[in-house]
Amino acid sequence: MQFSFPLCLAPMVGLSHVVLRKIVYDYLPQDQQTIWPTEMLNSRRVPQEKLGFTAETLLHEGERNLVPQILGNDKEMIQLTIRKMINEWGDINTVSGIDINMGCPVQKALRHNYGVALMGDLNYAAQVVEFAATASNKPVSVKLRAVGSDKSVPELIHFVKTLRDAGAQWITLHPRTAEQKRRGQADWNQITELKKALDIPIIGNGDIQTADDVFSMLEQTGCDLVMSGRGLAARPWMMWQVAYRKGLTTDVPPMTEYEEGAEYGKMLLKFIHLSRHYFCEKLGHKPDYAFRKIQFFVRTTHVWLEWGHPLTSEVNRSQTFEEMIERVEKFFSQPHRMVPYTELRQ
Incomplete structure (x- = not known):
């Protein structure tokens, strides 16, 4: 190992x-x-x-x-x-x-x-x-x-x-x-x-x-x-x-709940871009396939966002990658708090 x-x-x-x-x-x-x-x-x-x-x-x-x-x-x-x-x-x-x-x-x-x-x-x-x-x-x-x-x-x-x-x-x-x-x-x-x-x-x-x-x-x-x-x-x-x-990097990561909320937004945008690259461009699937992967990811992880439920609606309503990116960017244009713990693990 x-x-x-x-x-x-x-x-x-x-x-x-x-x-x-x-x-x-x-x-x-x-x-x-x-x-x-x-x-x-x-x-x-x-x-x-x-x-x-x-x-x-x-x-x-x-x-x-x-x-x-x-x-x-x-x-x-x-x-x-x-x-x-x-x-x-x-x-x-x-x-x-x-x-x-x-x-x-x-x-x-x-x-x-x-x-x-x-x-x-x-x-x-x-x-x-x-x-x-x-x-x-x-x-x-x-x-x-x-x-x-x-x-x-x-x-x-x-x-x-x-x-x-x-x-x-x-x-x-x-x-x-x-x-x-x-x-x-x-x-x-x-x-x-x-x-x-x-x-x-x-x-x-x-x-x-x-x-x-x-x-x-x-x-x-x-x-x-x-x-x-x-x-x-x-x-x-x-x-x-x-x-x-552990002292393995000097770059300071997101530490506060709002910094983590902003990082979730950046990460989700990357998740969308990579889903299009791998599932559509690499594998040749139609966008609907990638959308299902993205929707499942958001449904599973949004529970760590204090007000994450509306994010699932924004993602689910999107008809194109461009619309999904726009909706996510708009959602995270406002500060969002990420909680450390949740009992709502999906």
Whole structure:
């Protein structure tokens, strides 16, 4: 696992695509490295696709340390997917690892016995890790959900040790149960106990909405790397804030709530321009496709803006890129406050 920076973006369906990765990447100091998980890639589909011709597999120029996240449970499909990605993406530095998703709680994954369903069958889960580990020389990681209570932590540790013995070289734990999804409070104690018990890197995930949370998780749990999903999507300059606090840059990032509100506006305009570039110009999709990506992003992240709901209406009403840009510029011509925390994570 190649990283020198303590924060990375989480794999999120419909969000961790090339546009968001590029935006977050541009806030990271150039001499720093972290890992870049993709959206979930279905191993039943990838072998039939041409990489770089779908939104889920398109990369930005010079992308490095990519960690494709694989959803699946079939040996042949998993291995075909991994070998295809390594061969077609070519450059040895493009892919730095493979991640097996055992944390997805959506019903479609449960029906096919992958995602979080794999956590219910230890032997099968270990087999899936072994399938991936024998497909290439890239390190394999596993992203997991939490167990139900502190009394079950020994069971979680046993589960993870079995995955390690099957070939997992690092673990990401999102300590919420599948039933919680994004609600309630993440149990960071499970990350702490897992880190104490394991001799492989542990990535902590859950309730990372601000730069303060990054440092709190590192201090409280001892984890090797912090992962943030919607919080980092809404506040990608969190990379900049963390770098500033660590003395990795002298450029002062947005710090006040109104400075962050203004930065959100600048970031959203960039998101719109990059969506047109990658989804329309690169992939050849009609504008409606890019509009849906932009609308989903705003619907997910606007909850960190104090009065963000009208922004979704402005974006949704736009018929062209030019109109959308004009509406966003007008919206942010007035000061907007960005709140540190929200319980309304979409």
